Amino acid sequence: MSEVRSQRLRVLFLAAAHLRHEWVLTLCLVSALAAVLAPLLILLGLKEGTVETLRDRLVQDPVYREIRPAITRTFDQQWLDRLHNEQGVAFLIPTILPASSMIHLRSGTASGELVDLVPTAGGDPLLLENSGVIPLEGECVLSSEAARRLGVSSGDQVTARVTRSRGGRMENVDQLLQVVAVLDTRAGTLPRIYAPLDFVVDVESYKEGREVAARGWRGESAYPYMSFDGVVVVSQIPLDPVTRTGLVVNTGLLKAVSMESQDFTAVTGLNLTQGWFAYDLSIPSGSVTMSSVVALKRKLRGRDALLLPYAEGITLTLGEEKVRARGLSISSVWAERLGWPVPPWGELSTTALSPSRLFQLLWPAADVVEKSVVRADFEGIRPLNFPLRVSGVYQPGIALLPAELIGMLRTARDRVVGYNPDSSGLLLERAGFRGFRLYGRSIDDIPLLVERFRSDGLEVVAEVDAIERIQVLDRGLTQLFWLIAILGVVGAGAVLVASLYAAVERERKDLGILRLIGLARTDVFLFPVFQGVLIAILGVMLGWLGYTLLAGVINHTFDGELSDGQAICRLPASYPWLALLASLGLAIASSLIAAWKATRIEPAEAIREE
Amino acid sequence: MPLLTLKQVVKTKEHAGSRFQLLIPDLVVEPGEFVAVVGESGCGKSTLLDLLALISRPDSVACYHLVFSASEQRDVAKLWMENDEVSLADIRRQYLGYVLQTGGLLPYLNVRKNLLLPMNLNRLPDGLQRVVDMAQRMGVSNCLHRLPESLSGGQRQRVAILRALSHSPRLVLADEPTAAVDKRRAKLIVEDFRSLARDEGLSIIMVTHDLDLVQPVADTTYGFHVTQYAENEIHSVCSREIP
Secondary structure (H helix, E strand, O other): OHHHHHHHHHHHHHHHHHHHHOHHHHHHHHHHHHHHHHHHHHHHHHHHHHHHHHHHHHHHOHHHHEEEEOOOOOEOHHHHHHHHOOOOEEEEEEEOOHHHHEEEEEOOOOOOEEEEEEEEOOOOHHHHOOOOOOOOOOEEEEOHHHHHHHOOOOOOEEEEEEEEEEOOEEEEEEEEEEEEEEOOHHHOOOOEEEEEHHHHHHHHHHHOOEOEHHHOEOOEOOOOOOEEOEEEEEEOOOOOHHHHHHHHOOOOOOEEEEEOHHHHHHHHOOOOOOOOEEEEEEOOOOOEEHHHHHHHHHHOOOOOEEEEEEOOOOEEEEOOEEEEEEEOOOOHHHHHHHOOOOOOOOOOOOOOOOHHHHOEEEEOOOOOOOOOEEEEEEEOOOEEEEEEEEEEEOOOOEEEEOHHHHHHHHHOOOOOEEEEOOOOEEEEOOOOEOEEEEEEOOOOHHHHHHHHHHHOOOOEEEOHHHHHHHHHHHHHHHHHHHHHHHHHHHHHHHHHHHHHHHHHHHOHHHHHHHHHOOOOHHHHHHHHHHHHHHHHHHHHHHHHHHHHHHHHHHHHHOHHHOOOOOOOOOOOOOHHHHHHHHHHHHHHHHHHHHHHHHHOOOHHHHOOOO | OOOEEEEEEEEEEEEOOEEEEEEEEEEEEOOOOEEEEEOOOOOOHHHHHHHHOOOOOOOEOOEEEEEOOOOOEEEHHHHHHOOOHHHHHHHHHHHEEEEEOOEOOOOOOOHHHHHHHHHHHOOOOOHHHHHHHHHHHHOOHHHOOOOHHHOOHHHHHHHHHHHHHOOOOOEEEEEOOOOOOOHHHHHHHHHHHHHHHHHHOOEEEEEEOOHHHHOOOOOEEEEEEEEEEEOOEEEEEEEEOOO
16 A cells, blocks of 8 residues: 555656646646636635625624614513524613603703613623623613713713603602713714613603602502403483483493393393393493593483493302302492492492402302401413402302402403512503514624514514625625636636646656556556646645735725724635635646546557657 | 566557567577567567567467566466556566667656656665666766756667666666667667676666677577568567577
């Protein structure tokens, strides 16, 4: 084996010696190869450099990696969590309603500026890549425009004033914030304040009228709102169709139909006393809000009529037993007139929603201890478990609860409601967020993510055009490169084939002599192959030298346009090897015809040729 | 034991409608023997040399043996039958030397590298010293760094002879090695060739048309008997000349 190898090495030396002997021809071939290679490398370098420079400008600016939804929609936490784990997502933070995000900022005695409040969190590229830091509780980061308008800089304090209108009155709260950074102008030209998500969520809650106990901001406690399937109007005087239509006008209700007594029982769990008439007012496939009930009540003022808001299909599990739950909030006067049980919690109220009044029931069984407390389970979006005080007894299978509690439980079927043992009340939890701000890992992730969102039916805002423009340019230039490369390769291949073949023809006698003095056919086969390889190596070296010089000139010409480390013509470090590999492949392929020709030489004929 | 034994070897060549057949009934070369093959052009000298150089396949063979030593024997007839070109090339490389009419030196190697080539191909040690010594004996030691194209005809043939001998072959074939040189120089070259071969203990088969040139040095002489066998067919028989 080693003998074979040494013979091949000998052939390599002979091939090299021959090339050196015919150095003018060799130089021509090497130059021809280099003349094909150098412009191709320059073209490739320009493509890589240009695209890289353009990308660099985008890559440096996180704006090009940002995606926001174009519409306001509710995004629940699960959806956001899933999105966060999506491939290509580097940073994701939910945002609140745009209307809730405007707050007043004041510095010293100056009058306030209206700025947009944007939530942020650790790892936010918009802040970190624009000379910002991530603000903690009690801190904030300002956009350059906000800082300019307020005349503050990093280290100063600003007062955030959150205002709301509640019951026709303007209310506001103040929060002192420390400015820990001011962002570069590149981060945006709008006046903005970046603060931790918790603060932003609290601002939203306050704006929506709710209380934020942790910050001492007063407001409504966060009871779930009440919703019903309809309202039953009970009257001793029958209502004619005109009156019934009049009842639904301007109440948000749509339909008013008279009820048979068995329908009434099915809906309310009560028996309709002889001589009374019941009418069902509802919104087909919609829910009736408390304000509709209140409006209806106002319309019925002066008429001798009772309102019974109801919700169907509410079942509670009391201990082991599953029972239907119905709401009944009426005064004792009405209860006695209609012969119904007297609920100790009294008549319907929009304000008396204290837990001690709401969490009561009339027990649906005989064997019961009054004033005892039972646990009730309810299947809402999230399972609810809460205590109910037994205030009396009602017929088996039906538990009578305050209508207000039934309304809240109905809401718990649409929205997440929790039971807070500390305040002993039901709490409406966040429905989710109204938007988000997302950053991709790289600009190349953005078109893919945008495509994903759009196919999911979510319109998003992203600087995808700029990215796609570069990708289109990249693809176009790559195609152009390959077209020119194919032309170049065909040309260079033809030159190599012709030259190596001609060399074998010229060398017939010498190759015959080599056969005569003991080289095998396989050895002379390698003669042109080695020559091709040597020419390829020299050609790549010369071509790379040409490329390096030319690239230097080109980069020098564009020096003024570029920042440090950027180059208009640049190739990755692996490219000389790729060029070498490609050239070797081409050279070897081109030498095969010549090599075959060399093996066909018969020494007996060749050595006598002159 | 003879180095080379050929019996009833036939080679036929066809060219432009005419046939030429060479028959070698019996050719034997002893170790150290100088065999001269003398004939006019067209009698089959080159055909014989190609057969002996193992670059031409005989049509039929009764016996074609090469015996280099008791353990190193080659049945060339069998190798041709098996078409074992690699083994034939090995024999050429190791045991044969060939002096071409026009030298046959590689034009892109200088004299020294030309002389070293057969030794390198056989991976023989101390090549350079041997080359220098032999060049001195052959009177071409001042040419070692020159390219073949710059040599005179006589120098070129001397270098060609040296190259055929450099790797210590057992049999050297010489094809009119002095055809391009004047008679006086040719005689000197053949004498030097003869003495060098004798010192090396190798056999020579030299083909020439010039009987006067080889008669003083040849141990054995072979000649050709050519007959016009048919209109387009010539038969030539190579046999030993009785002195």
